[in-house]
Amino acid sequence: xxxxxxxxxxxxxTFGHRHLLGIEGLTAAEIVGLLDLAEAxxxxxxxxxxxxxxxxxxxxxxxxxxPSTRTQSSFEIAGKRLGADVMNMAVAASAVSKGETxxxxxxxxxxxxxxxxxxxxxxxxAVELLSHKxxxxxxxxxxxxxxxxxxxxLDALTIRRHKGKIAGxxxxxxxxxxxxxxxxxxxxxxxxxxxxVRVIGPSTLMPAGIERMGVAVFSEMAAGLAGADIVMMxxxxxxxxxxxxxxxxxxxxxxxxxxxxxxxxxxxxALVMHPGPxxxxxxxxxxxxxxxxxxxxxxxxxxxxxxxxxxxxxxxHLPNA
Amino acid sequence: xxxxASPRAHGADRPVVFDNARVVDPSRDLDTMGTVxxxxxxIVAAGPEAAGAARPAGAEVVDCGGAVVAPGIVDMRVFVGxxxxxxxxxxxxxxxxxxxxxxxxLVTMPDTDPVIDDIALVDFIGRRARDETGVRVYPAAAxxxxxxxxxxxxxxxxxxxxxxxxxxxxxxxxxxxxxxRALSYARDFGALIMHHAAxxxxxxxxxxNEGEAATRLGLAGIPREAETVVVERDIRLAALxxxxxxxxxxxxxxxxxxxxxxxxxxxAVTCGVSVNxxxxxxxxxxxxxxxFKLSPPLRAExxxxxxxxxxxxxxxxxxxxxxxxxDVDTKRHPFAEAADGAVGLETLLAAALRxxxxxxxxxxxxxxxxxxxxxxxxxxxxGRLAPGAPADLIVVDIDAPWVCDAERLRSRSKNTPxxxxxxxxxxxxxxxxxxxxxxxxxx
Numbered sequence: 001x002x003x004x005x006x007x008x009x010x011x012x013x014t015f016g017h018r019h020l021l022g023i024e025g026l027t028a029a030e031i032v033g034l035l036d037l038a039e040a041x042x043x044x045x046x047x048x049x050x051x052x053x054x055x056x057x058x059x060x061x062x063x064x065x066x067p068s069t070r071t072q073s074s075f076e077i078a079g080k081r082l083g084a085d086v087m088n089m090a091v092a093a094s095a096v097s098k099g100e101t102x103x104x105x106x107x108x109x110x111x112x113x114x115x116x117x118x119x120x121x122x123x124x125x126a127v128e129l130l131s132h133k134x135x136x137x138x139x140x141x142x143x144x145x146x147x148x149x150x151x152x153x154l155d156a157l158t159i160r161r162h163k164g165k166i167a168g169x170x171x172x173x174x175x176x177x178x179x180x181x182x183x184x185x186x187x188x189x190x191x192x193x194x195x196x197v198r199v200i201g202p203s204t205l206m207p208a209g210i211e212r213m214g215v216a217v218f219s220e221m222a223a224g225l226a227g228a229d230i231v232m233m234x235x236x237x238x239x240x241x242x243x244x245x246x247x248x249x250x251x252x253x254x255x256x257x258x259x260x261x262x263x264x265x266x267x268x269x270a271l272v273m274h275p276g277p278x279x280x281x282x283x284x285x286x287x288x289x290x291x292x293x294x295x296x297x298x299x300x301x302x303x304x305x306x307x308x309x310x311x312x313x314x315x316x317h318l319p320n321a
Numbered sequence: 322x323x324x325x326a327s328p329r330a331h332g333a334d335r336p337v338v339f340d341n342a343r344v345v346d347p348s349r350d351l352d353t354m355g356t357v358x359x360x361x362x363x364i365v366a367a368g369p370e371a372a373g374a375a376r377p378a379g380a381e382v383v384d385c386g387g388a389v390v391a392p393g394i395v396d397m398r399v400f401v402g403x404x405x406x407x408x409x410x411x412x413x414x415x416x417x418x419x420x421x422x423x424x425x426x427l428v429t430m431p432d433t434d435p436v437i438d439d440i441a442l443v444d445f446i447g448r449r450a451r452d453e454t455g456v457r458v459y460p461a462a463a464x465x466x467x468x469x470x471x472x473x474x475x476x477x478x479x480x481x482x483x484x485x486x487x488x489x490x491x492x493x494x495x496x497x498x499x500x501x502r503a504l505s506y507a508r509d510f511g512a513l514i515m516h517h518a519a520x521x522x523x524x525x526x527x528x529x530n531e532g533e534a535a536t537r538l539g540l541a542g543i544p545r546e547a548e549t550v551v552v553e554r555d556i557r558l559a560a561l562x563x564x565x566x567x568x569x570x571x572x573x574x575x576x577x578x579x580x581x582x583x584x585x586x587x588x589a590v591t592c593g594v595s596v597n598x599x600x601x602x603x604x605x606x607x608x609x610x611x612x613f614k615l616s617p618p619l620r621a622e623x624x625x626x627x628x629x630x631x632x633x634x635x636x637x638x639x640x641x642x643x644x645x646x647x648d649v650d651t652k653r654h655p656f657a658e659a660a661d662g663a664v665g666l667e668t669l670l671a672a673a674l675r676x677x678x679x680x681x682x683x684x685x686x687x688x689x690x691x692x693x694x695x696x697x698x699x700x701x702x703x704g705r706l707a708p709g710a711p712a713d714l715i716v717v718d719i720d721a722p723w724v725c726d727a728e729r730l731r732s733r734s735k736n737t738p739x740x741x742x743x744x745x746x747x748x749x750x751x752x753x754x755x756x757x758x759x760x761x762x763x764x
Contacts, residue, residue, distance in 0.1 A: 203505040203562065219509040243465070243472020245502060251475040 015313040019131050019138040022147035023188040031156070031192055037309035038157050038302070045081065045305055052308075054315050055084035058115040062088045063105075064141070065121040070276055070300065071141050071150075075118045078307035082315075084116070102126055103133055110134040115318055116311065119143075124181075137314045145179050151275050152185035154306040156193065158299050159230055162271055167194030172224050172266070173215075174200040175234035175256060175283050176245075178207045182275045183234060187213050200224035201256065204245045205236075221256060225265040233258050233274045233284050241282070249282055259285035263293070271295050336360035336377035337755070339716065342385040344368055346392065347689035348705030357390045359712040362755040367706035385716060388749060389684065392692035392704050393425025393713035394670060397515070397593060398569055398641035400490070400662070402733070403449065404442075405434025409734045410646040415666065416454025418731040420759035422667040423715040423748040424642070426457035426696070426703055431468070432490035438463035438474045440482040447483050455758035456751075457713070459485035459699065464503055464514060470494045473503045480510050485699050488515040488569065491616065491661075493551055495521060500555060504564030513698060515567045515593075516555055518576070519617060523547035528657045530603045530618045538609065540657060543618050545573040552576050556583045556590050567698060568592040570643060572617035574627035581636050591698055592636075594628050595643040596672045597663060601625070601738060611652045611659035612738045615643075632690055633682045639695045640687075642669040646734030664732045671744035674719055678745055684719075712755035721747040 015030055023031070044050055060079040062072050072088060079086040091105060100108075102121070109117065110133070117138045119127045124144030131138040142148040160166055171190050177183045177199045190197045191214045199210060200218040211217050218224030225231060236252060246252045258272065272284075272294045280286045289296060339357040344367050356371040357364065358380075366374050367390070376382070396419070402409035419427055429446060431437035437446065443460050450458030462484035466472045476487060487507060494500045494516065507514050524547045529535050531542025552568050556579060559566035571577055571592050583590040597615055602622045606613045613619060631637040645662025652659050665672075673691060676682040696704025703713045725742045727735040751759035 203509050204502045243474070246506075247473050247475040247477070251478050255477050 015316065018314070018317045020149055020310050020314065021128050021131060021138065021140045023149045023152050023185045023192070024147065026192070028192045031153070031189060034153055034306070034309050034313060035157050035160060037312055038153070038305040041305040041308035041312070042302070044308070045301070050081050051083060052081065053083045054312050055079060055082040055115075058084045058315070058318065059113070060084040060086045060116040060118065060311070061109060061114040062086065062118045062141075063091060063109065063120075064089065065091045065102075065119070065126070066142070068120055068141070070303070071120065074300070074303040075139075075141060075307050078304050078311055079116070081304070082308055082311050084311070102130060106130045106133045110136070116314065137318060139310060139314070142181055145181050145184070147185045148181040149185050150303070150307055150310060151182050152189040153310070154299055154302040155186055155232065155273060155275070156189055157302045157306055158273065158295050159271070161302075162295065163229065166190065169195045169229040170198065170227055171195050171230040171232065172198045172200055172228040173232045173234065174221065174224070174258065176205045176236045176240065177201050177210060177234070178205045179237065179240070180234050184213075186232065187215055198224050198228070202246060205240070221258075221262045222265045225262060228266040228270055231258065231263065231266055231270055231272050233272065235275065235277065235279060236283050253282055257281070257283055257285060258288050260287055260291075263288055273299055275299070334361065334755070336380035337752070338376050338380045338382045339385050339390050340372070340382060341387060342390040342716070343387060344390055344706065345684045345688050346706035347685050347693040348707050350685060351706075352683070352685050354387070357706060357714065359714070359752065359755050362712055364706050364708055364710045364712050364714075366708055383716075389717040389719050390706070391684070391688045391715055391717060392706055393715050393751060393753065394423050394691045395695040395699070395701065395704050396424045396427040396642050396644070396666065396669065397639055397695045397699070398430065398595070398643045399427040399666065400430045400432070400645040402646055403433065404445070409648050410732060412450050412453040412458065414731060414733045415644070416450070416456050416458070418644075418664070418666040419454070419456045420751045420753075421731055421748065422642075423670045423717060423751055424456060424666055425713040425715070425751060425753045425758075426459065426701065427666070428459045428461050428485055428699065430488065430490040431461055431463040432492070436463050436468050437461075438466050438468070440475065440478050443479055443482040443484050455756065456753055457703070459483075459701075461486045461488050461515065463487070464489045465494060465499065468492045470496055470499060473499070473506060476503075476507055476512055477510050480512055486513040486515050486567075489517065491517055493517055493519050493521060497554060497558065501558045501562060504558055504566060505562040508562055508564040511565070513565045513567055515569045516551070517569050517616075518548050518551035518555065518571070519543075520547045520551050523550070526657075528614065528618070529606060530620045532603070532621060534603045534606070538606070538656075545575055545620065545624075548572060548617050549576045549579060553579050556580070556588065559583075559590055560586070560588050563589070565589045566591075567638075570595050570598070570617055570641070571637070572598045572628070573620050573624040577627055577631045577636055584636065591638040593639040593641050594632065594637050595641055596665060596669050597643065597738060598625065599628050599632065599640065600672045600675050605738065606656075609656040611654065611656055612663055612736050612740070614656060614659050614661055615663060616661040629676050629681050632676065633686060635686070637690065638698065640669070640673055640690045642666050644732075646732055647736045648734050652736050662736065663738045664730065664734055664736055666732065667730050668725060668737060668739045668742075668744070670717065670748060671723070671725075671746045672739060672742075674744070674746040677719070712752055714752050715748055716750040717746060717748055719746045721745065723747055
């Protein structure tokens with residue numbers, strides 16, 4: 001049986017939480033533990049027989065109040081590789097439109113006795129609120145502009161596999177910082193592991209007090225990218241480029257879009273990342289997105305591994321485990 | 322003064338020596354008799370020390386006879402009819418009026434037809450101005466698209482295309498969130514936002530200063546608060562964002578107090594006043610004379626005196642003409658229905674000299690507000706006579722009297738509030754980059 005050939009588990013992870021609601025509250029050791037576990041999951045995922053039995057018999061519900069393709073399918077594949085029964089619920093199209101509240105939806109679902117809820121919601125704090133009302137484990141798959149912990153973990157795993165470390169690296173996060181949960185989770189995680197984090201963007205897309213989160217703030221790409229090891233681009237929503245936050249797409253691309261000329265300010269071996277989905281020609285040029293320094297496709301693979309690691313870590317806390 | 326040369330007689334590169342001049346250079350706090358030497362389009366020397374300096378070979382030597390040599394005026398607020406209203410003013414006519422008035426650089430407002438909110442239009446103005454005028458023309462671009470007060474324009478690209486500053490011209494951005502984001506975004510580019518502060522709801526159907534004069538005339542008034550609440554709001558937003566803010570035109574004492582407090586707090590806030598508000602008041606409107614209908618409106622005499630005091634103590638940074646050509650089809654109406662605005666390029670200096678002749682302001686302070694400060698705010702190297710600076714300068718006989726005749730103004734529009742006014746101070750000669758663009762010819 002294939003499971004007999006599974007690689008030896010890494011040193012036992014001491015993950016002391018029933019939920020994964022954010023990077024905030026995790027210790028550096030817990031983060032590293034999850035990354036180590038994810039390394040093993042990469043190996044599993046690269047085999048022909050990709051199944052483990054950690055979640056056999058368990059029910060995982062992906063509850064997405066906001067449309068998502070890649071995160072939802074990534075969680076679905078991760079759960080299935082660990083043996084769980086996975087169900088997707090796109091709530092945007094069902095109960096909520098009939099007027100049901102978040103709590104009512106949670107209580108209804110809870111009555112069906114799932115073991116793990118993976119939740120994305122457009123409101124910051126909604127996932128935590130929901131976690132108080134259910135008896136299963138909850139994973140935050142993105143809550144408003146607050147946190148997206150598995151994205152930060154997969155970014156860290158991708159970086160660590162290429163640079164061998166996180167500590168001491170200069171990481172520049174560029175673009176719409178104000179509306180980005182990816183930026184916040186990455187800032188927390190990278191700082192926890194000792195990276196030097198910068199944020200770059202127009203002042204209109206820079207949230208107040210961001211420097212208090214331990215980042216250096218830049219409003220000019222050349223200065224912010226100088227000497228960077230990692231360049232993380234963020235998606236800019238269309239509705240923010242019409243003069244409200246940014247005058248136009250062409251102006252945004254001219255000053256903040258990552259093309260080869262701007263990337264040249266970073267270290268020669270700098271690596272480019274993007275959480276997707278990309279707006280080519282808005283925040284990133286195709287030549288860079290598809291270029292030799294791009295890790296964008298690899299991030300997707302690491303996404304599945306990291307979500308397997310998180311599910312596995314939480315499985316230890318499931319009742320009767 | 323010994324010069325009778327026509328403008329075209331002087332080659333661009335012929336050096337000029339102005340002897341026996343009263344040299345006024347606010348950049349060095351200088352007001353003294355001396356000499357100004359111009360060569361290769363730049364100031365070589367200006368001051369007492371220049372009198373004994375070596376003269377460039379082949380230089381034209383001018384005996385100024387004690388006349389003032391000062392930096393050319395930098396006028397931060399000029400409406401030109403081009404594009405869209407060429408019957409009121411063209412770059413050619415505005416440029417001639419400017420040169421005759423001692424204005425060597427002017428900033429054009431974006432409220433034209435079409436509105437200057439696109440890089441191609443900024444480029445168009447640059448080319449037209451170069452072709453048509455001898456003075457420097459710097460386009461200000463719209464702050465919001467179509468001057469609609471909603472979406473901000475491409476400030477970064479417009480700036481790269483040559484927009485010197487951003488303003489909605491005669492319009493006020495009423496949405497505080499729009500102003501906040503614009504200030505915030507502009508800060509990244511170091512761009513200056515110049516704002517006409519007049520809350521449209523408080524202005525309402527008002528047409529002149531609110532108070533006794535308006536009541537007696539039966540005209541609807543505009544409270545000072547229409548201006549002050551916007552200036553106060555903007556200053557708080559400038560403090561929040563760190564953006565550079567310039568209140569384009571203030572007209573009353575209480576607005577000046579707000580600006581003074583902001584400056585005392587160290588904010589990057591500046592303000593301007595039109596020469597009209599320095600020299601005229603609401604009583605000048607008299608029997609419904611529409612050439613005195615302005616925005617902001619002429620205020621009370623106390624306000625005018627406050628403007629002069631603010632100029633004297635440096636609280637007011639710049640004086641502008643707010644040159645706004647209007648013709649009979651917009652001005653020959655009942656007062657309430659007439660357009661706002663007055664021409665002013667040619668009378669700016671003569672009117673601004675009034676407080677000097679009254680002993681309220683000295684010449685250094687005056688030219689600081691007319692030339693040096695505006696150049697600093699706009700990031701231009703003109704506005705001073707320091708060695709190495711571009712040779713943009715004027716020769717002014719500040720004691721020569723004249724009477725303003727609207728029909729003789731070079732502007733295509735004749736809507737001056739100074740028709741028949743007795744002025745003291747005549748521009749004798751105007752140089753831009755060492756080239757004479759205007760020389761006074763009596764008669």
